[in-house]
Amino acid sequence: MAGLVAGFAGLAASYCVAMVMTTRDSPVTAVAELVTRLTPGPVVERAIRILGHHDKQFLLLMILLLSGVVFAWAGRLARRSWWAPTIVFAVLGVVGGIAVWLQRGSGAIDILPIGVGFATWLVCLSLLTEPLRLHERALTAAAEVPEQPGIPARADHTRRTFLLRAGIIVAGTTVVGTVGRVVGRGRRHVEEARRLLRLPGVTGPHVPDGVRVGLEGVTPWATPARDFYRIDTAFVVPTIDPTDWQLRIHGMVDREIVLTYQQLIDRQVTQAWVTLNCVSNPVGGDLIGNAWWSGVRIADLLAAAGVQPGADAVLQTSDDGWTCGTPIGALTDQRDAMLAFAMNGRPLPIDHGFPVRTIVPGLYGYVSACKWVVEMKVTRFADIEAYWTSKGWSELGPVKISSRIDVPGDGGEVLASGGRVGGMAWSQHTGISAVEVSVDDGPWQPADIGGVPSTDTWVQWAATIDVEPGDHTLAVRATDADGQVQTGEEQDVLPDGATGWHTIDFKATETTDE
Numbered sequence: 001m002a003g004l005v006a007g008f009a010g011l012a013a014s015y016c017v018a019m020v021m022t023t024r025d026s027p028v029t030a031v032a033e034l035v036t037r038l039t040p041g042p043v044v045e046r047a048i049r050i051l052g053h054h055d056k057q058f059l060l061l062m063i064l065l066l067s068g069v070v071f072a073w074a075g076r077l078a079r080r081s082w083w084a085p086t087i088v089f090a091v092l093g094v095v096g097g098i099a100v101w102l103q104r105g106s107g108a109i110d111i112l113p114i115g116v117g118f119a120t121w122l123v124c125l126s127l128l129t130e131p132l133r134l135h136e137r138a139l140t141a142a143a144e145v146p147e148q149p150g151i152p153a154r155a156d157h158t159r160r161t162f163l164l165r166a167g168i169i170v171a172g173t174t175v176v177g178t179v180g181r182v183v184g185r186g187r188r189h190v191e192e193a194r195r196l197l198r199l200p201g202v203t204g205p206h207v208p209d210g211v212r213v214g215l216e217g218v219t220p221w222a223t224p225a226r227d228f229y230r231i232d233t234a235f236v237v238p239t240i241d242p243t244d245w246q247l248r249i250h251g252m253v254d255r256e257i258v259l260t261y262q263q264l265i266d267r268q269v270t271q272a273w274v275t276l277n278c279v280s281n282p283v284g285g286d287l288i289g290n291a292w293w294s295g296v297r298i299a300d301l302l303a304a305a306g307v308q309p310g311a312d313a314v315l316q317t318s319d320d321g322w323t324c325g326t327p328i329g330a331l332t333d334q335r336d337a338m339l340a341f342a343m344n345g346r347p348l349p350i351d352h353g354f355p356v357r358t359i360v361p362g363l364y365g366y367v368s369a370c371k372w373v374v375e376m377k378v379t380r381f382a383d384i385e386a387y388w389t390s391k392g393w394s395e396l397g398p399v400k401i402s403s404r405i406d407v408p409g410d411g412g413e414v415l416a417s418g419g420r421v422g423g424m425a426w427s428q429h430t431g432i433s434a435v436e437v438s439v440d441d442g443p444w445q446p447a448d449i450g451g452v453p454s455t456d457t458w459v460q461w462a463a464t465i466d467v468e469p470g471d472h473t474l475a476v477r478a479t480d481a482d483g484q485v486q487t488g489e490e491q492d493v494l495p496d497g498a499t500g501w502h503t504i505d506f507k508a509t510e511t512t513d514e
């Protein structure tokens with residue numbers, strides 16, 4: 001019983017954490033998916049034919065039953081040693097971990113629920129086995145010295161301790177499991193609504209010709225949604241049914257506007273490739289991605305609302321309360337600042353702001369790219385404080401020109417003669433005109449750069465080097481379309497974005513290993 005109670009407490013904890021993290025299904029579902037994937041097709045088909053649409057529930061039930069048996073067995077093993085059940089659980093954890101790992105688009109963080117489950121189980125099992133051990137000892141003592149009066153009372157006491165703890169753990173398991181269910185159900189409902197959406201006017205993505213420099217290992221120019229970096233402060237990601245979504249545009253405007261989702265998607269659709277990056281991206285970092293966004297121009301909406309003189313900012317508020325202050329100029333000039341409802345031709349992923357988020361070319365995400373946006377207040381910077389600016393980040397967040405070496409990786413190898421190196425460079429809404437590399441602080445030599453559809457995206461670059469075999473360093477710098485050269489002066493990400501040249505160590509070799 002101790003094994004069962006502790007086992008299911010661990011499962012409930014991992015389930016709840018998975019639901020709250022919202023990125024994936026629970027580990028049990030991941031195992032079920034893995035079993036389905038490993039089962040030969042004909043067997044699956046037969047199972048579906050016999051079980052109808054209940055095949056998934058049946059499989060989940062089987063996995064839970066089997067887990068129950070293993071839990072109970074682990075509890076029995078705990079009688080004799082602490083390590084035997086620990087190994088059993090470690091094995092279960094590894095199976096769950098592998099199943100989660102093999103899911104599409106999972107990352108290291110998705111293993112967290114399993115770690116929490118394992119820790120929960122460990123604590124619960126020792127809480128339960130401790131009084132049992134004392135109980136057995138008391139009973140043995142009672143058998144040996146039957147006339148000792150205190151012993152039956154002691155046995156009684158340990159028994160009560162066990163039952164009390166088991167009761168608390170079962171109650172806790174129920175609460176935690178229910179929380180997981182409620183959170184998970186909201187998400188599943190919204191995922192379903194998202195899947196069923198049809199967005200007229202949303203097309204693509206079609207990657208333009210000529211953007212690739214054709215060097216293996218350089219970051220793909222177009223970032224798939226599942227590889228797109230994610231930054232937000234939300235512990236539980238807002239799950240908003242599009243039919244419940246509304247955006248209120250108010251403040252220093254002539255006419256307040258309230259927009260529903262249907263009204264938004266019925267408007268003229270604007271689409272563009274825009275590279276988004278995070279102000280916290282260190283030099284050489286990967287908090288940057290490039291996607292095909294579809295939405296409605298914010299400039300048109302603000303014009304319809306009628307911005308009053310004196311306003312210089314729009315305070316955007318997310319459904320989860322997060323705020324950012326965006327310079328009104330960037331929202332009303334010619335650029336494609338939009339309320340985006342699709343990313344790469346599909347409704348926004350929930351983690352990237354479903355149903356609607358803001359995208360402003362040329363600004364860091366923290367001052368512009370409000371996910372789950374529900375409110376835009378036209379105002380003055382002097383009158384507002386936004387989430388990150390209240391923590392010391394600068395008020396205006398124009399992106400800084402930067403470049404990065406992808407090939408080779410730091411410490412990697414390159415052919416000494418004719419070796420190819422490459423990476424990415426960006427200066428959104430200004431554009432990149434040149435990229436140069438320098439070996440061992442030597443002269444800057446030009447790289448080839450890929451084509452781009454607009455100044456709002458990053459570019460791929462590649463260069464050929466000729467050096468002596470041995471250890472070297474490689475640095476990269478970019479020049480923007482205005483002729484401004486990326487500075488080598490190093491600055492930390494706080495308060496307005498990092499600067500400096502990405503520099504790596506590499507080894508030049510006479511031949512490649514491959």
Ligand SMILES: Nc1nc2c(c(=O)[nH]1)N[C@H]1C(S)=C(S)[C@@H](COP(=O)(O)O)O[C@H]1N2
Binds near residue numbers: 229230277318351372
């Ligand atoms: N609601 C909300 N929107 C947000 C944030 C947030 O914490 N909450 N983070 C911002 C930051 S700092 C960045 S860099 C971008 C990241 O967007 P992404 O997660 O889609 O890549 O979202 C912005 N929008």
Ligand SMILES: [Mo]
Binds near residue numbers: 277278279364365366
């Ligand atoms: Mo960010």
